[in-house]
Amino acid sequence: GWGLVADINETTFELRLGILQAKVERMNIYVPKDVLEFLARNIKSNIRELEGALNKVAHTSLIGRSMTVESASETLIDLLRSNHRSITIEEIQKKVAEFFNIKVADMQSNRRLRSLARPRQIAMYFAKKFTQKSLPDIGRNFGGR
Known part of the structure; x- marks a missing residue:
């Protein structure tokens, strides 16, 4: 079937800063x-x-607290923590297996079935992109590949 291909790269620091500056101007704060x-x-x-x-940080100034990097990090501590949570190979395998309706154990096996090759390749790609693991470490989680 036909589908839409969208590039979902992470925004740049400059773009995020520009968005914040525009929002601050609109909010007149x-x-x-x-x-x-x-x-x-x-x-x-x-x-x-x-x-x-930004709204949370701006709200702290409305209740009389000074707006500093320290107060912003205190206000956003939970959000900052969740943003730095690392993704594991196991989570990636589980989501990819779920999507392709296969078993995680099959993806981890060294079986060379065509029905497992694509999901395994995708999961390995995500593991390389979203974890700090080396290629040999990733391979060990996918049947030694």
Whole structure:
């Protein structure tokens, strides 16, 4: 079937900073530049989350707290923690197996079935892209490949 191909690369620091500056102007509030840079550097997942973080930080100034990088990091501690959570090979295998309706054990086996090759390749690609594991480490999790 036909489908839409969309490039979903991570936004750049400059783009995130620009989005924050535009939002601050629209909201007609003052947020120190170092706080905006802190948000742009640390909230990378998506624009909605970035704007939500800005709203939370801006709210702290409304209740009388000064807006600093320290107060922003205190306000956003839970969000920052979840943003830095690392993805495991096991989680990747589970999601890919679920998507292709195969068993994780089959993906981890050294069986060379065509029905397993594509899901295994995709999971290995994601493991390389989203984990800090070396290729030999990744291979050991996929039947020694």
